[in-house]
Amino acid sequence: MSTTTQTPSETTTVTKPYSEDDLPAYEPMPWTLNEIRAAIPPHLFVRDTTRGLLYCARDILMAAIVWKMATWIDPYFKSEGLVEQLTPIGAEAARWGAWLVYWWFQGLIFTGIWVIGHECGHSAFSASKTVCDVIGFITHTFLWTPFFSWRISHHRHHSNHASMERDEVYVPKTRSDLGIPQHVEHESQWEEYFGDTPIYTLYMLIRQQVLAFPAYLLFNVSGQKNYPKWTNHFDPNSILFTKAQRNVVIISNIGIAIMIWGVTAASQRWGTSEVLKYYGIPWLLVSHWFIMITYLHHTDPQLPHYRGKEWNFQRGAAATVDRNFLGWQGRFFLHDVAHFHVIHHFFPKMPFYHGPEATKYLKEFIGDHYAYSDAPVFKALWDNYNKCQFVEDDGDVLFYRDKQGKAVRRPIDKYRVPHTAQATEAN
Numbered sequence: 001m002s003t004t005t006q007t008p009s010e011t012t013t014v015t016k017p018y019s020e021d022d023l024p025a026y027e028p029m030p031w032t033l034n035e036i037r038a039a040i041p042p043h044l045f046v047r048d049t050t051r052g053l054l055y056c057a058r059d060i061l062m063a064a065i066v067w068k069m070a071t072w073i074d075p076y077f078k079s080e081g082l083v084e085q086l087t088p089i090g091a092e093a094a095r096w097g098a099w100l101v102y103w104w105f106q107g108l109i110f111t112g113i114w115v116i117g118h119e120c121g122h123s124a125f126s127a128s129k130t131v132c133d134v135i136g137f138i139t140h141t142f143l144w145t146p147f148f149s150w151r152i153s154h155h156r157h158h159s160n161h162a163s164m165e166r167d168e169v170y171v172p173k174t175r176s177d178l179g180i181p182q183h184v185e186h187e188s189q190w191e192e193y194f195g196d197t198p199i200y201t202l203y204m205l206i207r208q209q210v211l212a213f214p215a216y217l218l219f220n221v222s223g224q225k226n227y228p229k230w231t232n233h234f235d236p237n238s239i240l241f242t243k244a245q246r247n248v249v250i251i252s253n254i255g256i257a258i259m260i261w262g263v264t265a266a267s268q269r270w271g272t273s274e275v276l277k278y279y280g281i282p283w284l285l286v287s288h289w290f291i292m293i294t295y296l297h298h299t300d301p302q303l304p305h306y307r308g309k310e311w312n313f314q315r316g317a318a319a320t321v322d323r324n325f326l327g328w329q330g331r332f333f334l335h336d337v338a339h340f341h342v343i344h345h346f347f348p349k350m351p352f353y354h355g356p357e358a359t360k361y362l363k364e365f366i367g368d369h370y371a372y373s374d375a376p377v378f379k380a381l382w383d384n385y386n387k388c389q390f391v392e393d394d395g396d397v398l399f400y401r402d403k404q405g406k407a408v409r410r411p412i413d414k415y416r417v418p419h420t421a422q423a424t425e426a427n
Helices: 031-036 049-070 071-079 081-123 129-140 147-160 189-195 198-219 243-270 272-297 313-318 327-333 342-347 352-367 375-387 418-425
Strands: 002-006 011-015 304-306 396-401
Touching: 011 071, 031 313, 031 342, 031 352, 049 081, 049 129, 071 081, 081 129, 081 147, 081 272, 081 327, 129 243, 129 272, 147 243, 198 272, 198 375, 243 272, 272 375, 304 313, 313 342, 342 352
Parallel strands: none
Antiparallel strands: 002 011, 304 396
């Protein structure tokens, strides 16, 4: 915030010191889940198995058509006539341009297929548990996700979202996690904690986007910090699972083992480079899109996190944000998974195709507690990766702080911790 003082000879801009008191105050949601559910028409909770299967068939058909079209890329752009017409360099550039187009759209289509499995994991695809289990297992295994194991931890995430003590993923680091003292004497000292160059920050962001989901499944990266060191989704005896869930974890592992065998056999028959071109790179894009979508759903300086008794399910559900993700492509290929995610957190069993209409009723009821952003998503990814660094060690309603320890929002006075405001005002 700044004020401008004008004199006859000059205009001077004076920057007002940062103060927590000047931040917009946030009061947690007061309504019960039953009150919110009553505001949504009952027909929007109905699951239509036939409709879900048609969406699934559409995605598989698109993937097959695009795959078939890709088989023409190399023969066409390597043909003598085209090489002579475009020159060898021009033909090669056009060939790789065609592969880029294939990877973009096949990556989106594969991600849509993953979203179908996600719907099955929530039993939103069909009222039939068998249908959800079969479709979810096939679609997720095809995309290297251990369906039943992931479903268990993902359900726990939904049941505890935005709880500092119990959430499964995207649990914020605290001030003490990063070794930042409560009182930072001078702004320049923040460089000691967050002095990374933009190039290094970009490298870390790209690494997150490509590897975060496999790293979460294998090593619990970005997961709950209270879990043991070797927590993962493939150990039937992991803390993530109960003894009763052991068998479905093993079934998930068998599915991944079949994928390992299938990809190995395909590589031996057609070559590793061909498997990478047709399947491997689109799968990497699935991992990227999924991580980008979920990261931006749950990570934003405007969104609260809670401790202790101040958390409840509906407050956690509202601590997500809907985003205009890739415009029409996000809506068509990704089944509105990013555009209407808030309603999904309130009612995970609601089919995705009812999300747009249900969101209108939700927004009307909860008002300013509904979060939406139409910021360009790649800009939002960069901004939030830099702005959402840590939360405080104490307090029950928390907001992310940036690389200078500053927030963009604060809880109402009832929830404030006095020394926090003093410490940040000193900067």
